[in-house]
Amino acid sequence: MGKATGFMEFKREKVQEQRPLERLSNWGEYASRLSDEKLQTQGARCMDCGTPFCHMGIEIRGTAAGCPIQNVIPEWNDLVYKGKWQEALERLHMTNNFPEFTGRVCPAPCEGSCTLAITDPAVAIKSIERTIIDKGFENGWITPRIPASRTGFKVAIVGSGPAGLAAADQLNQLGHSVTVFERSDRFGGLLMYGIPNMKLEKDVIERRVHLLSLEGIDFVPNTEIGKDITKEQLQADFDAVILCTGAQKQRVLHLEGSDAGNIHLAMDYLTDVTKSLLDSDFTDNQALNVEGKDVIVIGGGDTGADCVATALRQKCRSVYQFGKHPQQATTRTDETMWPKDPNIYTMDYAYAEADAKFGRDPREYCIQTTKIEKDSKGNVKALHTIQMEKILGEDGFHYFKELPGTEKVWPVQHVFVAIGFEGAEKETPGHFGVELTNNRIRASVKDYETNIPGVFAAGDARRGQSLVVWAIKEGRGVAASVHYYLNEMLVKS
Known part of the structure; x- marks a missing residue:
């Protein structure tokens, strides 16, 4: 695939990015794309590697390895290299309902499993994917696909995140009549309100929803x-x-003083900011604004990084992000050997912005918040912390040991809690009477059906908080199961 010697001739090129300090003045996507010519060269780097691990789509000890939806990446890399963009789009759409989403926000486990990544930077799979789909919309290659006939069956989908949308798309194309119910005012789930505009502009989501609507x-x-x-x-x-209701029950702090004012759940903050931006370009003053304030984010993941980037755009006075784990290694370790995701130290977009603004990476590692101090009005005034050491116990498990003498007090006026999600919110599953296991809707990956006949579950609500690409896989999987279920109903009738 690609040019036989391309991986030896050409180096990987990064996508175009607006400079960190410049992009802090706007809420647009910070990353654009390379020229068609450069991306054809990047496609040429795809090796004829025999076994394309990039699309094996499995988990190794809980870490994604390869593309979960089995995008046949070498094929569309080769087509791009040859300048056959429209054919590349057709091949991409065979496995991925929404490349415009994954090409922007997926962490690209495919690249971590790229054979070239054993010795060199991986093929720029994500950049190529995004450009294929963007060119498809720009050139009018993507038009409504109206099913030729209808089966007479009707399917309700609760939740419009990537799992729900993927299921809707698949079932609609099979001729079933699909209705998607969403409790919010806009569609897209966490894609709409959980991921900031600078990573995924919302007209990208609205464009796809509009297309799905035209398709029936x-x-x-x-x-x-x-x-x-x-x-x-x-x-x-x-x-x-x-x-497909997601796993949106956020974890909360259980610390002395955690009932203080101005301690916010991260997703509430991101949602309110995005909604205010979309509704009124912030003129409605409905979003929390941390301008001139000291901000601390508790939680070292991507949601925390998005809070950092959002606070920076609001002109906070300072921002730190606390994480309990040590800093990642700069190269693969024995625990992250290929073809697993490398999980190495990088300067994500938010951290590059904080470094440009304040001259430092905002992340603090192996740090534990021990107490929250309030001011006279009951609002957060300071966080008390202690450093920790991660050690390997005799039983083979890792533990965290506090280091006496490393205590510190951090002045702060706003704290954002980004320590993950417990699982599915219980109201909707409870209303249907479906069973939960470990805060997830109990439904087999074999057929996705719950304990209630005719009620299925997919996405984060079933498997727990995960990547957008896993959600798309779940949506496609549940659609196939529902299609089989409906056909069985037809046979029995």
Whole structure:
């Protein structure tokens, strides 16, 4: 695939990015794309490697290795190298419903498993993917695909994140009539309100939803199941129901003083900021603004990084991000050997911005918050912390040991809690009477059906918090199971 000697002749090139200090003045996407010519060269780097690990799509000890939706990456890399962009788009759409999402926000486990990544920088798979789909929209190659006939079956999908949208797309193309219910005012789930504009501009999501609508899918916003419409109504009006409600129950702090004012859940902050931006370009003053304030984010993941980037754009006075784990290694370790994701130290977009603004990486490692100090009004005034050491116990498990003498007090006026999600919110599953296991809807990956006949579940609600590409895989999987279920109904009738 690609040019036989391309991986030896050409170096990997980074996508174009607006300079960190410049992009702090706007909320647009900070990354653009390389020219077509440069991307054809990047496609030429794809090796004829025999076994394309890039699209094996498995988990190794809980870490993604390769593309979960089995994008046949070498094929569209080769087509791009040859300048056959429209054919590359057709091949990409065979496995991926929404390349414009994954090409922007997926962490690209495919690149971590690229054979070239054993010795050199991986093929620029994500950049090529994004450009294929963007060119498809720009050149009018993507048009509504109207099913030739309808089966007469109706399917309700609760939740419009990537799993719900993927399921809707698949089932609609199979001829079933699909209605997507969303409790929010906009569609897209965490893609819409959980990921900031600078990583994924929302007109990208709205463009796809509009296309799906033209193809025959009905979208119903501002509708909460159990409140605005009941399970009885859904089960009476539809032949099957799919729950794609996500894993949005956020973890909270359990510390002395954690009831202080101005301690915010990260996703609430990101949601409110994005909604205010989209509704009024911030003129409605509905979003929390940390301008001139000292900010600390507790939690070392991507959501925390998005809080850092958002606070920087609001002109915070300072920002730090606390994480309990040590700094990642700069090269692969024995625990992250190929073809696993390398999980190495990088300067993510938010950290590059903080470094440009304040002259330092905002991340603090192996740090534990021990107490939250309040001011006279009950608002957070300071965080008390202690450093920790990660050690390997005799039983083979890792533990964290506090280091006496490393205590510190951090002045702060706003704290954002980004320590992950517990699992699915219980209201909708409880309304349907579906069983939960470890805060996830209990549904087999074999058929995605819950304990309630005709009610299925997919996405983060079923498997727990995960990547957008896993959500798309779940959506495609549940659609296949529901299609089989409906055909069985037809046979029995």
